[in-house]
Amino acid sequence: MRLEGLHEQAEARPLPHHELVCLQRCALRKRGSLLIWLDKEMARHAPHEGRAGRPPVFSNVAIQFCLSIKVLFKLPLRQTAGMIASLLHLAGLDWPVPDYSTLCRRQKTLKVQIPYRRADGPVNLLVDSTGIKFLGDGEWQARKHGVQGRRQWRKVHLAMDTATSDIRAVEFTPSREGDSPVLPDLLGQIPQDEDIGTVTADGAYDTRRCHSAIIARGGTAIIPIRKNGRPWKEDCPAARARNETLRATRHYGRAFWKRWAGYHARSRAEAKMRCLKSFGERFAARDPDRQTAEIHIRVALINRFNALGSAEIVRAA
Secondary structure, eight states: OOOBOOEEEOOOOOOOHHHHHHHHHHHHHHHTOOOOOOOTTSOOBOOOOOOSSOOOSBOHHHHHHHHHHHHHHTOOHHHHHHHHHHHHHHHTOOOOOOOHHHHHHHHTTOOOBOOEEEOSSOEEEEEEEEEEEEESOOHHHHHHHOOOSOOEEEEEEEEEETTTOOEEEEEEEETTSOSGGGHHHHHHTSOTTSOEEEEEOOGGGOSHHHHHHHHHTTOEEEOOOOTTOOOOOOSSHHHHHHHHHHHHHHHHOHHHHHHHHTGGGGHHHHHHHHHHHTTOSBOSOOSHHHHHHHHHHHHHHHHHHHHHOOOOOOOOO
């Protein structure tokens, strides 16, 4: 499950403070706009691939557009088809609309195109994971009336760029999977021609596999040592770098090392998880492939919102 998509070069141009404040306010207003742009040159029909069987009617771009409306407004499939038909009618476009069965079937095999921006210099990643429910009672109902029946989650692993706040890598695993085995796959989604500066994660990623994967990409691990951590045998560069962190933590203290290394920036990844769950606390689909497409569409929408503008973070004290 690789993150595939288009990228744009992020512009880094210093602006006066008053102009920056105005741009941020305009960007926040644009996020609430109901204006929807429809490209008349969009490839609505799928190209003929020359394979046996009936070819698909609608292109992947058209299916992703419909599913994006579904996720954005939290609509069922039939209501999504009705809303798409209304939007096309208001735009004066006589385009065919896929029905709910077509959307449900194509969502299982859809490769979502996720746009992102590339900043100048090496990319610094913030890694975190969260669980999203797809079966069972809600949290309030479980606290009020107790757990009735089984509840199941899926784990979503994200890697966020600190410069653009865009999600650059995403993995989707069952709830029984741990965090550390997924980190090499997240780093593998970053293009090889793009350098990795730092990778910030919590103590669950303090493993040989994670440190080796970060060193292999030329990055620096900002991962706190576990409280019962011991020195590793220095038989590789990853073990030596990790032992240096352990010695610094023991000498200066864990709190000082976190401030010095900039570990607390990882809270931005936790805030990004809240943005991911703002589209819904649970999945609408129960099939893992359709859930993967839904998560990728959520990530694509979040990156689009970031492209409109993000708030500037300023330390108050």
